[in-house]
Amino acid sequence: MLTSPRQHIISSVLAIVIAIVLASLLASALGAASERILTVFFISLIAVVGMGVYSGNSGILSFGHLSFMGIGAYTASLLTLPANLKVATLPKLPDWLATTEIGLFPASVIAIMLTVFVALLIGIALGKLEGSAATISTLGLLIIIHGVLIGWRDVTRGSQTFFGIPRETTLWSAAIGCMFALIIARLYRDSVSGLRLRAGRENAIAASAVGVRIRRERLVSWVLSAALMALSGALIAHFLGAISPKKFFFTDTFLLLAMLIVGGMSTVTGAVTGAVAITVVTEVLRRFEGGFSLAGFEMPAVFGTTQIGIGAIILFAMFRKPEGLAGLKEWEERVFSRPHAVKVTASTEQPTKDTQPLIAKGMTMRFGGLTAVNDVSISLRPGEIMGLIGPNGSGKTTLMNMLSGVLEPSSGKFHRGKELLSGLVSYEIADRGIARTFQNIRLFPNLTVHQNVLVAALSTKGGVNAAARADAALERMGVIGHAHDDAGTLSYGDQRRVEIARALACLPSLLFLDEPAAGMNWEETDSLMETLRMLAKELGIGVLLVDHDLKLINQLCDRIAVLNEGHLIAEGSPSEIRNNPAVIEAYLGPNKD
Numbered sequence: 177m178l179t180s181p182r183q184h185i186i187s188s189v190l191a192i193v194i195a196i197v198l199a200s201l202l203a204s205a206l207g208a209a210s211e212r213i214l215t216v217f218f219i220s221l222i223a224v225v226g227m228g229v230y231s232g233n234s235g236i237l238s239f240g241h242l243s244f245m246g247i248g249a250y251t252a253s254l255l256t257l258p259a260n261l262k263v264a265t266l267p268k269l270p271d272w273l274a275t276t277e278i279g280l281f282p283a284s285v286i287a288i289m290l291t292v293f294v295a296l297l298i299g300i301a302l303g304k305l306e307g308s309a310a311t312i313s314t315l316g317l318l319i320i321i322h323g324v325l326i327g328w329r330d331v332t333r334g335s336q337t338f339f340g341i342p343r344e345t346t347l348w349s350a351a352i353g354c355m356f357a358l359i360i361a362r363l364y365r366d367s368v369s370g371l372r373l374r375a376g377r378e379n380a381i382a383a384s385a386v387g388v389r390i391r392r393e394r395l396v397s398w399v400l401s402a403a404l405m406a407l408s409g410a411l412i413a414h415f416l417g418a419i420s421p422k423k424f425f426f427t428d429t430f431l432l433l434a435m436l437i438v439g440g441m442s443t444v445t446g447a448v449t450g451a452v453a454i455t456v457v458t459e460v461l462r463r464f465e466g467g468f469s470l471a472g473f474e475m476p477a478v479f480g481t482t483q484i485g486i487g488a489i490i491l492f493a494m495f496r497k498p499e500g501l502a503g504l505k506e507w508e509e510r511v512f513s514r515p516h517a518v519k520v521t522a523s524t525e526q527p528t529k530d531t532q533p534l535i536a537k538g539m540t541m542r543f544g545g546l547t548a549v550n551d552v553s554i555s556l557r558p559g560e561i562m563g564l565i566g567p568n569g570s571g572k573t574t575l576m577n578m579l580s581g582v583l584e585p586s587s588g589k590f591h592r593g594k595e596l597l598s599g600l601v602s603y604e605i606a607d608r609g610i611a612r613t614f615q616n617i618r619l620f621p622n623l624t625v626h627q628n629v630l631v632a633a634l635s636t637k638g639g640v641n642a643a644a645r646a647d648a649a650l651e652r653m654g655v656i657g658h659a660h661d662d663a664g665t666l667s668y669g670d671q672r673r674v675e676i677a678r679a680l681a682c683l684p685s686l687l688f689l690d691e692p693a694a695g696m697n698w699e700e701t702d703s704l705m706e707t708l709r710m711l712a713k714e715l716g717i718g719v720l721l722v723d724h725d726l727k728l729i730n731q732l733c734d735r736i737a738v739l740n741e742g743h744l745i746a747e748g749s750p751s752e753i754r755n756n757p758a759v760i761e762a763y764l765g766p767n768k769d
């Protein structure tokens with residue numbers, strides 16, 4: 177399933193095919209030099225989009241992808257190298273490999289399969305790392321695989337050139353490979369997995385809280401990107417006819433990353449833009465590297481002109497367009513307007529069937545020497561609105577974080593019916609019907625409002641009826657008119673509503689709201705109160721509401737629990753809580769009137 181309009185995908189695919197065919201025909205007409213430049217460009221572009229599939233969608237920069245290109249290149253070359261040459265130059269190869277001599281296509285397929293297998297093993301290990309730790313470990317990967325290519329002399333000829341590879345890569349085979357890679361990358365970006373990964377890139381905690389298994393999605397994109405790198409490696413080896421480990425090390429990593437960063441990591445349009453920009457700069461500057469004469473002046477040769485030029489274009493892009501020359505949207509997302517066809521059906525927004533209360537006992541959270549929540553026991557029934565109040569720092573958010581799986585409690589358990597929920601992580605809890613919003617809004621700001629909500633619907637309850645669920649939630653919260661605006665561009669109040677809509681798209685039976693009215697004016701707060709009442713009454717959703725607005729809490733809540741310094745000091749109806757001496761003391765202090 178694809179998460180963007182069909183019109184976008186069709187126009188994107190058509191543009192890819194037409195541009196590649198036209199460029200190839202033009203290069204063929206211009207002669208061998210142009211053909212050669214375009215062939216290398218196509219092969220580089222496969223690698224750039226390959227890197228983009230992982231780095232662009234996950235937000236984790238990888239320095240290690242050239243390793244996969246190297247594995248692909250050497251594997252395919254070992255399979256296509258003439259048997260007599262293998263016997264002469266690699267005498268210690270096992271017999272079965274020495275005598276194998278197949279064409280580029282089957283060799284590429286095998287090379288891709290082997291690379292995918294290696295990437296899977298590495299990806300499972302790397303998946304445990306986040307942010308810069310993940311990036312640095314990809315650097316380790318590059319160095320290790322480079323070391324293996326050099327050290328495994330019997331198979332790779334070590335640091336010497338691996339020569340005699342049949343030059344089977346033509347302009348048209350590179351063009352077809354490039355077309356394939358661009359289309360795969362484009363489809364992946366808008367697939368369910370791609371959307372989930374982009375949500376995780378924008379905000380990992382929020383993505384997990386709406387059911388996204390970020391590690392799994394990262395692994396999918398890692399493996400897919402490795403496959404594209406292997407294809408690029410196989411093609412370049414069979415274009416050059418000779419390779420060595422240094423071809424798959426720092427220099428080309430820098431060049432390909434420069435293309436990706438300059439153009440924009442998060443789109444296929446960006447990868448193409450960056451590859452074009454860097455290729456043009458490289459080709460132009462290379463001609464001046466050896467010196468030139470201009471209007472009678474002899475300019476001297478300047479060593480490194482090309483590298484200086486690439487460095488300058490990276491600096492320019494970072495200063496002027498840090499998200500890349502092509503920005504954060506695909507070209508067709510900018511060009512075509514998107515009237516939103518609402519797909520609400522009768523089967524969406526059914527009243528919840530969960531009638532069991534959530535029961536939490538002895539919930540405790542220690543941060544080092546601080547006990548933020550101390551032995552708190554509460555319960556929440558479907559259909560009721562329960563307020564959770566207390567002075568600043570009394571542990572309200574921490575309690576909510578534990579009950580939604582964002583934090584693992586130091587001790588204490590919570591369950592619903594017979595199902596023990598403590599010990600589950602947040603995407604598992606979201607899938608069991610407990611959804612939440614955050615005190616500091618955690619939307620996916622560079623995704624549209626519709627995508628923000630759709631990703632939640634797709635990632636919970638098996639993704640059944642996801643589009644209709646997303647629309648119903650947007651409509652319920654009054655933000656369907658913003659469906660195709662980027663969530664980060666909305667007013668504060670609208671962002672809060674989108675966050676609630678995103679939680680509703682999970683079809684929760686319990687909804688945790690952390691200061692949902694913060695930043696709203698009284699009119700917006702009134703309308704929010706009305707909506708929450710309807711959610712509880714019509715859909716039977718239980719609401720746990722943290723807020724400092726005691727008027728809102730008193731008017732809305734059936735029951736109120738009060739925390740002070742991590743302890744539950746009172747629980748009861750609004751009137752009981754208003755007259756409770758412990759609560760008055762916690763809020764006003766012991767010596768106040």
Ligand SMILES: Nc1ncnc2c1ncn2[C@@H]1O[C@H](COP(=O)(O)OP(=O)(O)OP(=O)(O)O)[C@@H](O)[C@H]1O
Pocket residue numbers: 543546548566567568569570571572573574575615
């Ligand atoms: N990740 C953390 N690491 C260390 N201390 C934390 C962490 N999260 C919260 N705390 C501390 O735990 C205590 C309770 O914080 P918490 O945010 O739960 O309170 P709160 O009642 O929600 O406050 P507020 O009303 O200001 O949002 C505070 O002293 C806070 O500094």
